[in-house]
Amino acid sequence: MELRELRYFLAVAQEQNITKAAEYLYITQPSLSKQMQNLEKEIGRPLFIRGNRKILLTEAGMLLKKRAEELLALYEKTEAELSAPLEEVQGEVFIG
Amino acid sequence: MELRELRYFLAVAQEQNITKAAEYLYITQPSLSKQMQNLEKEIGRPLFIRGNRKILLTEAGMLLKKRAEELLALYEKTEAELSAPLEEVQGEVFIG
DNA sequence: TAAAAATACTCCATAGGTATTTTAT
DNA sequence: ATAAAATACCTATGGAGTATTTTTA
Numbered sequence: 001m002e003l004r005e006l007r008y009f010l011a012v013a014q015e016q017n018i019t020k021a022a023e024y025l026y027i028t029q030p031s032l033s034k035q036m037q038n039l040e041k042e043i044g045r046p047l048f049i050r051g052n053r054k055i056l057l058t059e060a061g062m063l064l065k066k067r068a069e070e071l072l073a074l075y076e077k078t079e080a081e082l083s084a085p086l087e088e089v090q091g092e093v094f095i096g
Numbered sequence: 097m098e099l100r101e102l103r104y105f106l107a108v109a110q111e112q113n114i115t116k117a118a119e120y121l122y123i124t125q126p127s128l129s130k131q132m133q134n135l136e137k138e139i140g141r142p143l144f145i146r147g148n149r150k151i152l153l154t155e156a157g158m159l160l161k162k163r164a165e166e167l168l169a170l171y172e173k174t175e176a177e178l179s180a181p182l183e184e185v186q187g188e189v190f191i192g
Numbered sequence: 193t194a195a196a197a198a199t200a201c202t203c204c205a206t207a208g209g210t211a212t213t214t215t216a217t
Numbered sequence: 218a219t220a221a222a223a224t225a226c227c228t229a230t231g232g233a234g235t236a237t238t239t240t241t242a
Contacts, residue, residue, distance in 0.1 A: 001175065027232090030234080031234070034199090043178050051240095051241065053195070060178060063177060067174040067177070071174065074167055078160070081159060081163070083140065114222065123208065125221080125222075126208085126210085127207070127209070131208095146216090147216065149217070151221095151222095
């Protein structure tokens, strides 16, 4: 389970469609399809119910969605903090 | 910035020594050394002060350590939840 | 019958390895 | 003088692509 896979997973959950999610991510449909199969295999349970021209999340899928959002939010916060001047991170510096 | 790199980084921060951390991680010293250089390049600032037979963390390194611990804890929690029966995850099922 | 997903390959970027050199105390 | 880190180079795994076939409503 890599951050890349979580990003891809959220795109699929959002678009409810692998083809559209792949466009959004600027990768091809087969690549994304394979990544999602790998993710399901790693986790050991299905994440999607494929059909009806829409992809829906299983219970495990809904749980993963919640956690993936938390993980990526924390990840992005970390990146932002590390690219900002370090003083700002501490929240202890007063300007002006 | 990948989860793998964060795991490696925490091992180095813990051992204060790339060679020992590499042993702990079951990878070679040059591989770990290169990964840490890549991580520092990605982040755009040094994470370590090398010398004195010990590696110490810079301010950015100390911040990353905190965030990496949070990220990996959330990651492991997620993995555990997904490999447990789903009912247990919801925290809404009463047994006995 | 037509979207969408899956399969079957090919390619290449990079994680990881071995051997060696450089750096600091 | 010596332990640790860095460098140089090689290998192989797997992420991503193109072309095509299978699903399913």
